[in-house]
Amino acid sequence: MRKTQKKIALINDFSGFGRCSLTVSIPIISAMGIQCCPLPTAVLSNHTGYEQYFFDDYTQSMIPYYTQWEHLGLQFDGIYTGFLGSYEQVEIVLDFIRRFARPDTVVIVDPVMGDDGKTYDTLTPRLCRELVRLAQRADVLTPNVTEACILAGVPYRADLCSLQELQALAETLSGQKEKDIIITGVEQNGEIGTFIRRRSGDCEYFSQPLAGPRRAGTGDVFASVVAADAVCGRDLRNSVHKAAAFVADGIRLSEELQIPPQDGIAFEMLLSRLIPENAP
Numbered sequence: 001m002r003k004t005q006k007k008i009a010l011i012n013d014f015s016g017f018g019r020c021s022l023t024v025s026i027p028i029i030s031a032m033g034i035q036c037c038p039l040p041t042a043v044l045s046n047h048t049g050y051e052q053y054f055f056d057d058y059t060q061s062m063i064p065y066y067t068q069w070e071h072l073g074l075q076f077d078g079i080y081t082g083f084l085g086s087y088e089q090v091e092i093v094l095d096f097i098r099r100f101a102r103p104d105t106v107v108i109v110d111p112v113m114g115d116d117g118k119t120y121d122t123l124t125p126r127l128c129r130e131l132v133r134l135a136q137r138a139d140v141l142t143p144n145v146t147e148a149c150i151l152a153g154v155p156y157r158a159d160l161c162s163l164q165e166l167q168a169l170a171e172t173l174s175g176q177k178e179k180d181i182i183i184t185g186v187e188q189n190g191e192i193g194t195f196i197r198r199r200s201g202d203c204e205y206f207s208q209p210l211a212g213p214r215r216a217g218t219g220d221v222f223a224s225v226v227a228a229d230a231v232c233g234r235d236l237r238n239s240v241h242k243a244a245a246f247v248a249d250g251i252r253l254s255e256e257l258q259i260p261p262q263d264g265i266a267f268e269m270l271l272s273r274l275i276p277e278n279a280p
């Protein structure tokens, strides 16, 4: 059979420091053998978890930017969306999907909204409502517990971790369109868990010991591994285990290197682990 390479559009912000969004997704997904085509939503000096940051909203540039891609006749095997800089960007992303997705294109939506029960600075109520709409379009949805609660319209609780509650949350999120839902960052008894609800309705939960304190960009590292595997049609369960193990190893290494939690996961030295065994 002829060898081909998959291509993914990454709709996310470019933060120059702090290891999140594009600076995490591009190296990880590239190491997994996929061609990455970034469409920036904003340019930041550093992510919004720091006290101060420069923020340049890219809303007005996105359509002219991808119109050129249309002239090039581009189509994508995957479209992965993360941090959006304004509520208007949701309609832009939905337009992008209409223009660049084939029927078999996998749409991965990481609904970047907040963590630990708190929302990020840039999440306005309007953006929040629009992200609920975008989440409905996903084939693969990767919220953390905070984001899952916001999307489902239920109050966040740090101890929201029973299987019944997670199942009910995921069921609400599955909405009208079948999708795989992965709820990350379920913390209980010193473990960190992941709840999976497949598009078939089958559910699964697994957890592993906490590798260290929470870090910035963890969700981006996790979703990048899952997105790369989803585009390649790999089994969801395996890729979720792979992503969780990679995040845990990254957290352990970052602790060893004494990297401040705000500066993200030092994944760079671990990238070679993600290169597929059958790589040329």
Ligand code: PXL
Pocket: 013, 015, 020, 021, 044, 046, 047, 048, 049, 083, 112, 120, 216, 217, 218, 219, 220
């Ligand atoms: O990791 C999520 C994320 C992405 N992009 C920006 C952020 C954050 C979290 O703080 O600030 C700009």
